[in-house]
Amino acid sequence: MFDLEKFDLKLNTDVIGRNFIYAEEVPSTNTELLNESEFNKKHGTVLFAEKQTDGKGRKNRVWYSDDKLNLTFSILITEPKYLQKINILNFVASLALAVSIENLYQLRTELKWPNDILIDGKKAAGILIESTSKGSKILRLVIGMGLNVNQISFQRKFTIEPTSLKKELGHPVEREKTLAEILNNIEEILNTSNKFPDKILEDWKEKCDMIGRRITVVQNDVTKHGIFNDIDKNGFLVLRTNDKVETLHSGDVSIL
Numbered sequence: 001m002f003d004l005e006k007f008d009l010k011l012n013t014d015v016i017g018r019n020f021i022y023a024e025e026v027p028s029t030n031t032e033l034l035n036e037s038e039f040n041k042k043h044g045t046v047l048f049a050e051k052q053t054d055g056k057g058r059k060n061r062v063w064y065s066d067d068k069l070n071l072t073f074s075i076l077i078t079e080p081k082y083l084q085k086i087n088i089l090n091f092v093a094s095l096a097l098a099v100s101i102e103n104l105y106q107l108r109t110e111l112k113w114p115n116d117i118l119i120d121g122k123k124a125a126g127i128l129i130e131s132t133s134k135g136s137k138i139l140r141l142v143i144g145m146g147l148n149v150n151q152i153s154f155q156r157k158f159t160i161e162p163t164s165l166k167k168e169l170g171h172p173v174e175r176e177k178t179l180a181e182i183l184n185n186i187e188e189i190l191n192t193s194n195k196f197p198d199k200i201l202e203d204w205k206e207k208c209d210m211i212g213r214r215i216t217v218v219q220n221d222v223t224k225h226g227i228f229n230d231i232d233k234n235g236f237l238v239l240r241t242n243d244k245v246e247t248l249h250s251g252d253v254s255i256l
Contacts, residue, residue: 002022002050003176007020007177010180013183015187016190017046021040021045021048026047026051028055028144029074029144032074033045033047034130034140044075046073049073050067051067052065055072069150070146071175071182072146075143076142077141078140083141087236089129091235092189093143094127095200095204099185101119107165111207112253113228114237120163120168122160122161123160123161124162125146125147129141147165149164150175151166152167165178201233208231210228211231213227213255214226215254216253218252219252225256227241228253
């Protein structure tokens with residue numbers, strides 16, 4: 001069982017996670033937070049669930065997570081200054097996860113574009129950002145995050161081999177301390193992104209070992225090959241193929 005008091009003692013934020021909703025079971029933490037209620041109106045609200053019956057991944061995929069072993073949660077963003085910065089928020093969340101894992105457990109992490117966190121080439125965490133809008137105006141945005149913590153058995157077939165903190169360390173990990181550290185880092189990096197967005201991008205690129213390497217990108221069932229040339233200021237992948245350079249907004253990337 002997740003110990004709320006232990007978690008609260010480790011949380012050092014001013015905003016992120018101060019309105020904290022604990023749920024035994026929800027269909028999806030992202031979906032629940034996107035649907036406004038009296039409990040989730042505040043910017044920085046965090047919804048944490050022990051079990052998701054319809055957990056979401058990118059491109060309508062399913063996020064599988066064993067009950068009460070991992071961290072599956074979403075953060076509500078309603079501050080106007082952040083609502084138009086979805087790609088920057090993706091970098092903020094990725095960096096927060098990576099920094100937290102490295103600070104607490106001294107495990108080297110790698111960031112895989114656009115939103116995976118790897119340990120020794122295996123996937124430990126993922127991020128899904130969703131929003132609601134009226135016309136062209138974004139009203140609410142949620143950052144959904146899943147981190148494999150104490151799960152050691154993964155039965156399904158995955159594109160990238162999964163792992164967990166326990167699997168890498170060889171011992172169980174305290175989820176309360178881990179979640180508090182992630183939220184602490186999200187708030188700190190989010191504040192930095194508001195003042196120095198270029199720094200967030202540079203920090204992210206330093207942790208992406210794919211830059212400069214030959215890759216395959218699958219986008220809308222079209223496969224492209226080339227050099228992972230760079231990430232532009234909007235967070236898009238810059239792919240170089242022969243003498244041509246193109247910018248990709250999304251896709252599944254693998255190293256050749």
